[in-house]
Amino acid sequence: MRNLTITFKISVIIALIFVLWGAFFPEYLGNIMSIAQAFFLNTFGWFYNLAASFFLLFSLFLIFSKFGKIKLGKDTDKPEFSRATWFAMLFSAGMGIGLLFYGVSEPVSHYAAPPVGEGGSRESALLALRYTYLHWGFHAWAIYAVVALALAYFKFRKGAPGLISSTLSPILGDRVNGPIGYTIDIVAVFATVFGVCASLGLGSQQINAGLSYLVGLPVNFTVQVTIILIITVLFILSASTGIQRGIKYLSNTNMILATILLIAMLILGPTLFLLNLFTHTLGEYVQNLPQMGLRIFPFDEKRAEWTQGWTIFYWAWWISWSPFVGMFIARVSKGRTVREFTIAVLVVPTLVCAFWFCVFGGTGIHLDLLQGVDVAGQSLETGLFFVYEHLPLGGLLSIVTVLLITTFFITSADSATFVLGMQTTEGSMNPSNFIKITWGLILSASAIVLMASGGLQALQTAIIVSAFPLTIVLLIMSIAIVKVFKSEVKVAKTKRNR
Template sequence: MSRIDQHLNRPVFYLSSFIILLLVLFALVTPEVADVFFTDLQKTIIDNGSWFYVVSVAVILTTILYVGFSRFGEVRLGPDHCKPEYSLPTWLSMLFAAGMGIGLMFFGVAEPVMHFLSPPTATSGTTEAVREAMKMTFFHWGLHAWAIYAIVGLVLAYFSFRLDLPLTLRSALYPIIGDRIYGWPGHIVDIFAVVSTIFGIATSLGLGAAQINSGLNYLFNFDESVTMQIYLMVGIIAIAIVSVATGLDKGIRRLSELNMILAIALLLFILILGPTVFILTAYVQNTGAYLSDIVRNTFNLFVYDKTDWIGGWTIFYWGWWLAWAPLLGCLLRVFLVVEQFASLSLVCWCCQRPLRCCG
């Protein structure tokens, strides 16, 4: 097995950094123009490309289900003798902390309320609006999101650990363009992945900062402003840097396990002290409603009931998950580190940390 270059990929780093810096400066220097530009761009994409998002995510979900339940589900993503380095609870903790985290805590409460007040088709504030709100929340945070993450993780894992190709998205094109993945075609794919990942993270970070700021304002009367949210984002980034710098075992793993413990504690607190029976029965019914309508909701573009709702919710989510997918696919692969020979040096494309065997 060949070694993968650990040095900085200069074309990808410099060009992606330039594009990100250009967009950030555009928003900072001319915020009004940038707001109009991005608003119009978003509207154009929703009006003309919604069908493409819906079909793409449907194909991804169908593919993942087929791979998982067919004979291909038995294919190991590493050498035949490999064993997972982490237990299932630890892996799930890291997966949820990195994959959903802020978004799930924010929208897990906010989204049903927003749909109840402004549902796509039902009358606001009615029992039907409650049913639709819960069903659509399950839909947006259910199988489709994880399918997008899973397919990128599978691609990265298979091509890097089975075929000894770089742990980057460019490797997925190897069956199509062969060794040209090492040239500019591959660089372009990785640049697109880096840029989309940065703005996917920015979305989550912005939502998280707004949520924390609102909570601090409610509890301690902190100033609720953009300046305070910037301070909070700086603090969150600093904690993330410390977590990454301390390594997967000491930093990311421990923080993820702590996050999962706190989330479970919050869940049990609400379940025990709240209307327990109602919560359990509603959960069962909402799950059934989600599964029974999953095909219709997957392909529902509200063609005959024109509404801006789908652009602000379903298409926004699919774009968000797709933007996150390059990073989460990589993290999925890191979390499932498989046993390799200790002398090898496989390097993750997003964090440049070596992936070693578990021994």
């Protein structure tokens, strides 16, 4: 224990207290979390909206600013991974399970119950995809880009530890090495834990739903816990192999399977309809982006609840994921320039996510709206498999999907143990297996107690609450980025003038 950091010790103690609280008093924990969720959504929804929009504007500013040529590393550093492998890692660690869980269910849900207008109509179908693109598009990846950019710059160019606190040194100075720095890193740790827990919970639910369709396995909490325990063993084994083997190979496997699944859905579904739908809704999304990103409905309580339950929850989820995804993206982005990095992280994943949701969600909407199949009546976790039943080769697609969810599950948890290890070992790029295994067990235990305390709602609450202090940290981080970039440009200009 003498070699363990203060951040690790304090984080593990707090995490164990939380797990024990949930294990022995699940109903009490569930009640507390319900109260907390209502408070943060009602009181700070505007704050999450403004913060998410700010990060998008800030990312655009970085792309077009004079800072674009600054390299995330030394001037002679070259990228460690090819672009194809780099993109595969972005998706696998970023949004893998969510793309499958929400691929059909979110667009269909918005189509049936849109934020404005009547559900079940052609207008609500277009609106559904616009809002799905909003939730998984530019705002989300801008949050990731800002955090990853700061971490990569300070780690690879300045030689600072790979910690969230280190990125605030231009503002806080040496105080990042004391209690203030420890507090910032612990906030990032718990935002990461709860953000990843949500994905683990969603993944176990959808694997359970897929196995139910394939082999008749019952859908219940016990089965989902069993799934989490089995995959915990698998991702701990993967984590022990290190990033070059475990995560890299799984990420490439995920990308291949996801591409096959996407192409199959496009071909087996209403292909021409989907291509036309994507072109139309992508234009509407870009055209209406500012309005949708800031919409909060102050005079309409019902519509405000919709925004809180979907849009604001997503902003909090991406913010809580940002230390995890940001550190992982930073780890694999050494040698990129600020402009190349920001454009790639912001634009490419957004377009791919939008096309994914159009193909999967558009197929579900087409079945419901134009063929009379009740896709909207299915639960979130079963919607995708219900759509498969009405397509050729549906059984094969279900098998591939369960395999893909499983590999995404393993990769996300594998990546999370690596990042949590970095966060709690003063930024070590190679945390010990003991550290990674400890965090792997804590992640699984936390996901289980949250599911026992209130299912998806408890997971959402943990995200919304943990993201609040982290949002403040990220806003300060943005100021720090500008301050240090200005200093670097000034130094470079002075050298040229000598």
